[in-house]
Amino acid sequence: MKRGKVWAGMTLASLLLSGVGFTIAETNHSGGHKPGHEISKVPVTKRMALDLPSAAKEGLKLTMREHLEAIDAIVGALGREDFAGAATLTNEELGFPKHHVAMQREQGATFPPEYHELAMAHHQAAEALGAVIPTKDLKQILPHLEQTIHACVKCHQVFRLQD
Ligand code: HEC
Numbered sequence: 221m222k223r224g225k226v227w228a229g230m231t232l233a234s235l236l237l238s239g240v241g242f243t244i245a246e247t248n249h250s251g252g253h254k255p256g257h258e259i260s261k262v263p264v265t266k267r268m269a270l271d272l273p274s275a276a277k278e279g280l281k282l283t284m285r286e287h288l289e290a291i292d293a294i295v296g297a298l299g300r301e302d303f304a305g306a307a308t309l310t311n312e313e314l315g316f317p318k319h320h321v322a323m324q325r326e327q328g329a330t331f332p333p334e335y336h337e338l339a340m341a342h343h344q345a346a347e348a349l350g351a352v353i354p355t356k357d358l359k360q361i362l363p364h365l366e367q368t369i370h371a372c373v374k375c376h377q378v379f380r381l382q383d
Pocket of ligand 1: 270281282287335373380
């Protein structure tokens with residue numbers, strides 16, 4: 221039992237580390253990367269700059285920091301085998317309800333269609349994760365957790381905020 225938990229924790233940790241190992245060329249695949257790739261270093265200048273009013277920019281950054289805290293809390297809950305807690309966090313903090321919170325904070329600012337698509341793909345990946353967590357089967361949960369984190373990485377590789 222204890223060993224199982226340690227194993228799950230290690231798998232989650234290595235998954236988080238490998239979750240950032242994608243290159244732009246691979247972003248069209250949905251989770252079809254090969255393991256062992258290096259972390260891509262997409263130069264900031266290659267990313268599209270979002271020119272937002274400062275209030276919308278602050279709102280976006282707040283949402284992002286909450287996203288990272290949500291991932292932290294979800295992985296923690298899974299490590300403790302608190303599946304109900306992990307599912308609630310996933311659905312509320314990363315699923316479609318969060319999109320409405322994010323939009324309010326962005327105060328009607330306009331985004332390129334590609335940004336919108338990446339945002340939708342990220343909420344969709346989270347909803348799929350939320351749906352499999354109640355199975356309590358890490359073999360099903362971990363690939364969805366990976367895809368959820370990969371959706372964050374994909375958007376960060378394409379967009380940045382204008383200074
Ligand atoms: C649809 C696009 C998109 C998605 C999806 C997305 N982000 Fe972001 N995120 C951004 C952009 C754009 C920035 C600004 C980055 C920059 O200027 O370099 C950002 C910045 C951040 C920051 C820095 C916030 C700050 O205060 O500066 C964190 C942390 C972050 N994102 C976490 C996440 C996590 C975790 C996820 C997934 C659960 C996620 N993001 C999903 C677009 C996205």
